[in-house]
Amino acid sequence: MDDDTYRAMLMRIAGKASAKDLSPLQAANVLRELERLGWQPRRGRSKPKPAADRAKLVSKIEAQLVAAGRPWEYGDGIARRLYKVEKVEWLNPEQLRGVVAALAYDAKRHGRRYE
Template identity: 40%
Template sequence: MKTTHRPALLAKVHIARKELALQDDAYRALLVQLTGKTSAKDLDEPALEKVLAHFTKCGWQPAKSTAKKHGQRPQTVKSRQAYIGKIEALLADAGRHWSYAQALASRMFGVEKLEWCDDDQVRSVMVALEIEARRHGRGR
């Protein structure tokens, strides 16, 4: 029986392994010692949590998410992906985060999230960012 937390735990185990610079043979020996299995894909949730607890004792610290602080790239339909890519580039060039684009969409159209905008609205946010970039000498 798979649960929703298992994939996230499995990903954390692989990230911790990489960040701790564990070689494959040492990693597999550690898995056998802790769980009796040679591969993390064969572990259930409690076993994955046990491995993560051991990695934490070894000094691994999970990275803190910046998504809440800075916002995250909106998930949009394919027709808007080119606009979203350009918005992302303009934000990066200006040193701004996705929360800036979200606030811009909110002020311009009264929508709470950029992904709720239609194609024309997303394009308008992109154009507004281009105008702002040119105004500050970052444009063409």
């Protein structure tokens, strides 16, 4: 959708020219209209893009998550719970090792084997 069409849709649905001016109810109405027009919200999040010094540990976490059938949000949840950090890729190497250990413990608890 080009910018002019998008702004016309905002004006038609909410009477506003910019999404930043929408109330929560107006934003919900705009999302409902976008879904009606065929837009589908993205499920889950994409793979993190860590700094080079952390890439191996993040890859190991990815392998553990895949083996467990869990999404990246599960790893983010561990980061929040253990370190009060929102995303796995924002952790330092020591914290990443803690997430690897937590996922290994989770695998052992559920009878999965991860090397």
